[in-house]
Amino acid sequence: MSWNAWVPLLVVMSSLLPGLIIFGLAEDKARLRIALNLFGALSKLVLVSWMIWGVYQGYHYETRLPLLPNLELVLRAGPLALLFVSLSTILWLVTTVYAIGYLEDSPHRSRFFGFFSLCVTATVGVALAGNLITFLLFYELLTLATYPLIVHRGTEEARQAGQTYLRYTISGGALLLIGTVWLYSLTGTLEFTPKGFLSNVGEQHYPALITIFALLIAGLGVKAALFPLHGWLPQAMIAPAPVSALLHAVAVVKAGAFGIIRVVYDVFGVEFSAALGVLAPLAWLAAFTIIYGSLRALFQDDLKRRLAYSTISQVSYIALGVAIAGPIATIGGVVHLVHQGLMKITLFFCAGNLAETLGIHKISEMNGVGRRMPWTMAAFTIGAFGMIGAPPIAGFISKWYLGLGALNTGQSWVILVLAGSSLLNAAYFLPILHRAWFMPPPESWPHEHPDKHKGEHKGEHRDKHYWGHKETAWALLLPPLVTAAMALAAGLLVTLPFSPLEWAKLISVREFYQP
């Protein structure tokens, strides 16, 4: 194999190998574990940067390994793959730093970080997959690698959530497998091809293709949390905050949404999908999920559950952008893959900070927390306003292109959905900000870490924190600030080369305009 053929494989291995080693480490080997984690994350970042530079120069990175007769394991670096793998890599690095701080002194860290690394390995494999069978393999590996993270706490509630997660995702995986096998039986290939590989299939197979599309979307829709396949996601919030951040922003839901993009663009093709008439139902389902998720979010007092329902709503923007089937809407949907990741991970990091530092899990407990943790809440504010779609944060750009795409394709009803969703986003995010910044704080927090107001610290000013003058540990504070800054930069510097928007435009041009 040439060097260019090794690079995608190395990108996958850069998290797999450290993960396998971490499994075997004793619990007290904290420094070695941290070093392996960071080494894996940084080496992946270097390799991905190398690949991006190489693709920009015109190099081709592809790995082919024999899997079954006439079926190969294919890892390929194309523009869409690089977009998702870059997002995963950067956010994995940030999440690793966060997880190191979050799980300090927690039990079973080796197990956690081992599966953490496996999870990212699977995500990167999903991103780089060059055909549907490779995608399916890594997709199922993601399911298996994420389950131990959800049940990590070991409580009964965590086990229940894990079982629900498995029920949903394994069922989804089965549907995906059936659809894949059936598709292979019809076409003899599963290779991702720009504009799809089904346009030559005879008309007598159209009913079968529609059924296959439904099976694939159902299988992917579980992880993408499309209604009514979303039920696992709010329950999975029982997991530690780094896992929630990973699930919502980097790995699981993004893998589902990414899969929907792949199926529509590189399996069926946009034009063929539109001709089959499968995109309109997908658009309606996505629109319904957007409104449904936002409405459910309104009723949640648990902060992470509210963010979970918000994710259900926001990820459907990606499906909606894909289903509108225009070049501009494609840009909106694809760029939202990145923007939603940045904003949502910020929100989950902040939620984790509040839980870990002050024991705050509910929104009703957040009165005045902005005075106690101003930087955390500043990051949360940026993420929340981004979700609402306020300029110049990244969410504004996504909604802009989705709305414009809707106008372009004559589907103005989508603008009503976007407007309604923005209103609902404001309705469930602004009260949180109001409580945090403008309401007086309580006498004591639910469970301040550590509990310094007992005994020896009487009489001290309450602003004197355990971590000196910082509001929380630096490993917990830095990641949300970084991701909030990235969300802001993604909006402010939107026209720069290599911005997520420019990348999304490249993908759209390739899909719609290149022969």
Next chain:
Amino acid sequence: MTLWMAVIWPLLLSIPSLHNRLPWPRHLAIIPAAVLTVIPVDASINIAWLLYGTGFAIDGNIRWILGAFVVIWFAAATITLPSKDKPSSSYSTTLYLLTLTGSVGTLLTTDLVGFFSFSTLMGYSFYGFLILNGDKAQQRAGRLYLYFLIVADLALFEALLLVAFTTQHFQYEIARQVMSDSSSSPVYLYMVLLGFALKAGIWPFYFWLTAVFNSGSRSTVLLLLAGPMTMSLLGLLRWLPVREDFYIIGIIMQLLGVAAILHATLRVVTLILFNQGMARFSTAWFVISFTGLLSLALGTALLNPFLWQQYSHIVYPLIAAFSVSLSILILTTGKTHRKPASTDRAPVLIINISHELKKWIQATQQLATYLKLRAKTLWNKSGSFVIRRYQHVSNDQKIKSFVTDWKINITLFLILGLALAWLAR
């Protein structure tokens, strides 16, 4: 450079750890804007990498308004010198400076997207400034303002989308010209009128304005004057497309303008006659009458675009003069708030919207809970049926021994494998 500093400097100063170390940060923040006012040189910068390519510019018209604002901001900063010992005063200064940044940015920016971005910053920061440490009246005023702001921003976002759908250029003159000639200009016009009427408190959307005037401190009211309200009026001038086909809308705007002036005059006369004092509440009606006058002028412009092209430049010094005059009036009125009369409250409709929304949410929540319980009951019943059948099967020794027989298992797997292989051929 000064153009840049006029926007960046107050933004930097809004960081608490910075402004807590400096004396009079609210006054310091105004300095670049004051320099821009004093130096009589028109300037502009293009920032191609920011947002969709924005820029800042100052000319004679803008200088009028900026000069007025510098005076008002100086006055607002002086009348309330916050105490550094209180953490809340630090937040107050942050919100004040963010509002200032938004105001300056909105004034100096050269395109619609930049205007929208800075006005969003200004609007939400002002909301925070209004309600920080506020009493119930201020909280209510803030809520009203927020509802209007959110709907206004949505309307303006839709208007922006229409511009983006029609043209790649977002500079004021180009966008206005293109939208005047576009087939979607009526919808654009409605969105612009609605958005800025809500933001500026133009009659009949004035309720949040009177609530803020009645409940806010003098510095809050001054900041409103030299911020959200005036910037919204300016936005209307910059965004409004003008063409002859808008005859009906022009008539309606004229009628609304006349109604606003009459209503305001009646209220002021009533207040004076019944000796309810020349508190700031009455100054709100001066604002409403001024915005009514502007509505009348814009309605005339829509009826006769030629007049607008000839005389639109007069509006800038008019707005500046009005802002300064009203600020003087506010500063010279007493500190005591007038007790709100029963007629001062916003119509029942506005208050009831939030009340109705809460009721609707609660009703939907109850319905959802009921449906969920029903679904759970059904699920449990069917699930328990399945479990009973499963238990019956699993407890049956004959069935158990059949299923656990390795020969049977191997055979079943082989059959499954053959089926898959046949499908895959």
